[in-house]
Amino acid sequence: MRRTLFEDVHEDFRASFRTFLTREVIGEEGRYGEWERAGIVPREVFALAGRGGFLGMAVPERHGGAGAEDFRFNLVIGEETQLAGVGSFGLGITLHNDICLPYFLSYCAEPQRERWLGGIASGELITALAMTEPGIGSDLAAMTTRARRDGDHYVVDGAKTFITNGINADLVILAVKTDPSERHRGISLLVVERGMEGFEHGRNLDKLGQHAQDTAELSFTDVHVPVENLLGEEGQGFRYLVSNLPQERLSIAASAVSACEAALGWTLDYVRERQAFGQPIGSFQHSRFTLAQIRSETDIARAYIDRCALELSAGELTPEDAATAKWWCTELQGRVVDRCLQLHGGYGYMLDYPIARAYADARVTRIYGGANEIMLEIVGRSLGL
Ligand SMILES: Cc1cc2nc3c(=O)[nH]c(=O)nc-3n(C[C@H](O)[C@H](O)[C@H](O)COP(=O)(O)OP(=O)(O)OC[C@H]3O[C@@H](n4cnc5c(N)ncnc54)[C@H](O)[C@@H]3O)c2cc1C
Numbered sequence: 001m002r003r004t005l006f007e008d009v010h011e012d013f014r015a016s017f018r019t020f021l022t023r024e025v026i027g028e029e030g031r032y033g034e035w036e037r038a039g040i041v042p043r044e045v046f047a048l049a050g051r052g053g054f055l056g057m058a059v060p061e062r063h064g065g066a067g068a069e070d071f072r073f074n075l076v077i078g079e080e081t082q083l084a085g086v087g088s089f090g091l092g093i094t095l096h097n098d099i100c101l102p103y104f105l106s107y108c109a110e111p112q113r114e115r116w117l118g119g120i121a122s123g124e125l126i127t128a129l130a131m132t133e134p135g136i137g138s139d140l141a142a143m144t145t146r147a148r149r150d151g152d153h154y155v156v157d158g159a160k161t162f163i164t165n166g167i168n169a170d171l172v173i174l175a176v177k178t179d180p181s182e183r184h185r186g187i188s189l190l191v192v193e194r195g196m197e198g199f200e201h202g203r204n205l206d207k208l209g210q211h212a213q214d215t216a217e218l219s220f221t222d223v224h225v226p227v228e229n230l231l232g233e234e235g236q237g238f239r240y241l242v243s244n245l246p247q248e249r250l251s252i253a254a255s256a257v258s259a260c261e262a263a264l265g266w267t268l269d270y271v272r273e274r275q276a277f278g279q280p281i282g283s284f285q286h287s288r289f290t291l292a293q294i295r296s297e298t299d300i301a302r303a304y305i306d307r308c309a310l311e312l313s314a315g316e317l318t319p320e321d322a323a324t325a326k327w328w329c330t331e332l333q334g335r336v337v338d339r340c341l342q343l344h345g346g347y348g349y350m351l352d353y354p355i356a357r358a359y360a361d362a363r364v365t366r367i368y369g370g371a372n373e374i375m376l377e378i379v380g381r382s383l384g385l
Helices: 008-026 031-038 043-052 071-083 087-107 110-122 237-273 285-313 319-343 345-349 354-366 372-382
Strands: 127-130 146-150 153-164 171-177 187-193 199-204 215-226
Touching (some): 008 043, 031 087, 043 087, 043 110, 071 087, 087 127, 087 153, 153 171, 153 187, 171 237, 319 372, 345 354
Antiparallel strands (some): 146 153, 171 187
């Protein structure tokens, strides 16, 4: 079906982002493969993306951005990185643009905007969001990272884990307990900056997939964070986290649908070429039916996601609809990449083939951004259950 979500301006943006991907990410020398082996995207690539206009599009022009508060530009980046098979590069960028930036735009006071927004748009300041701790993930209100007020500073102690962009990050939006006697109402958000004494970027974690993405442990020992680095109001952190979740979940869901489209494209190419029993494997009825199902399910998911994008633009995307998008589309992604890998036979298991990487990369989307069981809880509660 013809998509009606995008206008010419988004298609122009898509074309220039594709050029950027071909030139700076895929590269004739197979740069992306090097980053996957190294477990990290070099920092200078963020600066190149910033220069190309692919970071912080929503940052106002006076702070060095494009002033384009239009999530469709973000969606283009998620789509194109998946279609190019460089999803683990895309994750760092979408985390920066779709997930972290809204906190800075919504909750920074003017002096904070002056300090940070320019660097976020240029790629000189890479961002991360640190909520998960070694002992808690889904149950955020039970977090133990503590920030104790001491004059004009907070003194922070604790540890976070699984933090996307964790090694590269210059600005970490850190969820802390400012009032440990409270659950949700005791949470605040502090911006912790690279180089603050007692703040350590720990291990770059060895993962099943998403290999070019640095996912790290962070530790905080007696870190003196100035009060000027508090985002918004003390005790409102959980409310801020919740209000940004629909966009975060739509971002994950939209990339999941693009990952299905990419997998379908690679598989169609493969089954047309590969022969068995004297015929292309795509011509077996089982292959045709499998691919027909994938195509149908993906198209239906795409229509829902495009609709969610319009709802988000109108400020009307509900937590339930975003949770539905996230769980449904990531489960679909899991099924699709698995079936597409099967159609590649043994080659599908070889990391030279993009479907193998896509298979490994896909597993985590059912876990992060809120595990899918939590998504079902949100949808279930909306039914009054
Ligand atoms: C690659 C990667 C990147 C990540 N990036 C970030 C990041 O940038 N920032 C960040 O803060 N975190 C990040 N995370 C953490 C991620 O958000 C958490 O892993 C996720 O929220 C789940 O938390 P957990 O791992 O502690 O699992 P747990 O909360 O321990 O859950 C384990 C299992 O129990 C289930 N479960 C828990 N509670 C319930 C319930 N009430 N009902 C039913 N089932 C339940 C879960 O669904 C899950 O299946 C990342 C994780 C990974 C793997």
